[in-house]
Amino acid sequence: MIQLKEIQKVYRTKTVETIALENVNLEIGRGEFVSVMGPSGCGKSTLLNIIGLLDKPSQGEVSFQDKNTRQLSDKEAARMRNQNIGFIFQSFHLINALNVFDNVSMPLLYSRMTASERKTRTQEVLEMVGLSHRMRHFPAELSGGQSQRVAIARAIAGNPGLLLADEPTGNLDSKNGEDIMEMLEHLNKNHQTTVVMVTHDEQLARQTPRIIRFFDGRQVS
């Protein structure tokens, strides 16, 4: 599903040059559940952003569903993010001034759905994460675990084949972390969603069939 070839990512500021990723070659198949581990600053988020088309590599090729993403137009890239990729962030990134329903239906606004289809789908995914009774609540009124479930609902609203989760449990206690993990496993097993999850938690990582380890911008295993 995803192929990375000789990926390099360099961040340049006026004074320093940081090599965030160096010669990364990686293949992730359809339906896999992969965890990505490594110390802070080793390039995990950068990797996820590049896979998820939120950033471009400095060098190398990214293929998504056998399509080289370098040639994608803005419109095609947007469509791919909208239809095929769902993102979950450590800090949730909900829009505070919008209620749960509007947060979750936001990606659907950019798809070709009618208003009533959007409504149905939003209710459906909120039910899946067990928050249909919190639709009119605002992010400030939710616990961390609930916020991340809203974020998951938003990520899966467009029914994407790939879910990218950047330390999704990093801000949660272990009980809530387990819940989130269960949800991701459920999506992977029952909806054939490919999941790539960055985590610091060895225990969580060990629950996934495949672990990729990074150190200093390089894949070490």
Add this chain to the structure above:
Amino acid sequence: MNTTYFKMALQMLKSNPFFSALSITAIAITVMIVLIISMQHEMVMAPGAAEVNLDRTVFLSRGILKDTDTGGQYNSYLGNDMVSHLKKELNTPVAISQWAETEWNFVSVHGVTPSKLIYTDAGYWRINNYNFVSGRPFTQEEVDNGSEVVVIAQSIARKEFANEDALGRSIELLGRPFRIIGVVSDVSSVRRYSHGDLWIPFTLNKQENFADFLGSYKLMLMGESSKDVNAMKQEVQTVIRNFSLSLPEHNELIVPGPDTAFEDYFRSWQNTGEVGFSSSWLQIFLRMLGIMLIPALNLVAINLTWIGERAREIGLRKAFGATRLTLIRQLLAENTLITAIGASVGFVLTIVVAHLFSGLLFRGQWEQAANFVEISVSWLPFLVTIISVFVLSILSGLIPAIRISQTQPAAVLKGGAL
């Protein structure tokens, strides 16, 4: 642009309530300030109320008499001699009126009423189109005979006679009785040529000082149409030049104008005396720009401070599938919506503030009995303001947002909740 973008824009407004409220307030206040200030000018010099013929009328209000021997200089209104000479010589105007205004403490059994007493002629009533509640204006004959007749404003009639008919009754002016022949609706007190309380024939005016050239009169000359304005201007100057020839060697007479209502207003505003007016519109425009500057800068500052906050939202929307074009349209729709709401709020605010503080904002030159202000808003300044505000908010809000929409979402999606 179709309606979904406006729905999206509405959602964006909702997602930034504080910013939206701030922006709308800034726009509303800008619109209000500019509108109030333009109203302060417009309500004085735009045709309206009794002054329906302003665009085909020119005005003479001042004369300067220099004495080259003594170096003396008299600066005053025009005198009876010069006025009658002009009345006799001018052919282009279809109506000419001389008028002098004085403060008059009108005393009756009901007390003292400070009022504006106007000495004038029959032409006055042709050029100004008063609404006669009852009766009629005075005639040429009454003026020639110096008849003791008076036209009064409705506010005076109400005060003196309550609900009874004032027509035919008499009031005391200049120490003798005057017969009321007409009652007119009050005219807005900021009106320069028609506001007054009491009107009597000018032939009863015994106040002339320099009875020959300079005195207490202003002159209104009305043409057939606005096309006559230039002809009247030229003719007046020719007549005055000839009139000056009859003066002694050591006297020099300068009569600036005649001016259009706009020029006359501007002359009074600027105290420019003899100076030309080519720069007037430019000056008004620059003044407006200066006035708009502070609220406009405020708007720009609001937009720029918010860009940091917007950045994450824009990045997030992009991460979940918004195209650049969609975002730009969405932002444009949002800007349009904010401007439209701000302008509407500003308009309503203007009307409310104008009525609540009319005494403070729109002051006539005199404090008299007929003290009310007719509030009117004209569309041109409103339109110009809205367009400027729109352009400004595009420049300060949309363009940086578009730049952000072009960066990679990862660059703006770091840590923190939105």
